[in-house]
Amino acid sequence: GSSVSARIAILDMQGNDCAVIERSWNGDYLYVTFRTAEFNGKTFFFPEKIYGSESAVLKKSFGSHKRGTNLLSYYLENNQCFLTGNRSSYLHRKNMFILARFAFSPMAAVASGFSSRYTVNLSECEPGKDYGVFTGSEDGLVLRLQ
Numbered sequence: 782g783s784s785v786s787a788r789i790a791i792l793d794m795q796g797n798d799c800a801v802i803e804r805s806w807n808g809d810y811l812y813v814t815f816r817t818a819e820f821n822g823k824t825f826f827f828p829e830k831i832y833g834s835e836s837a838v839l840k841k842s843f844g845s846h847k848r849g850t851n852l853l854s855y856y857l858e859n860n861q862c863f864l865t866g867n868r869s870s871y872l873h874r875k876n877m878f879i880l881a882r883f884a885f886s887p888m889a890a891v892a893s894g895f896s897s898r899y900t901v902n903l904s905e906c907e908p909g910k911d912y913g914v915f916t917g918s919e920d921g922l923v924l925r926l927q
Contacts, residue, residue: 782807785833786805787831795867797867806849808834810834810902812903813914814832817897830850831850902924
């Protein structure tokens with residue numbers, strides 16, 4: 782049993798810490814998954830899970846992402862999505878909550894094109910340096926040094 786440790790911060794849309802998770806996960810490689818919801822031509826990314834794996838190669842099986850740290854409870858609370866930031870209105874936080882719940886619902890998986898899962902491999906990260914996961918030019922996610 783090897784393990785990998787990290788300090789992961791989930792930032793809101795204003796760049797403030799929404800949550801900070803600092804711990805170790807079983808495995809040699811660390812991954813974070815996101816779910817998307819598409820609405821009005823925009824794609825919203827919601828952090829889903831952090832998990833460790835023994836393999837650097839993503840497998841088609843969904844088994845490894847079932848264990849790990851579920852991230853929804855860090856930003857979805859009281860029917861509000863706190864990823865919008867503390868300056869956003871209650872109505873905006875509530876609407877984003879509804880959108881996030883849809884992204885994680887079984888219905889979103891059935892309705893193709895409305896929700897997808899993205900996985901980011903964090904094994905390129907060097908200790909002591911800060912990285913961020915950002916939306917890429919083609920609606921994907923990229924890992925960049927801060």
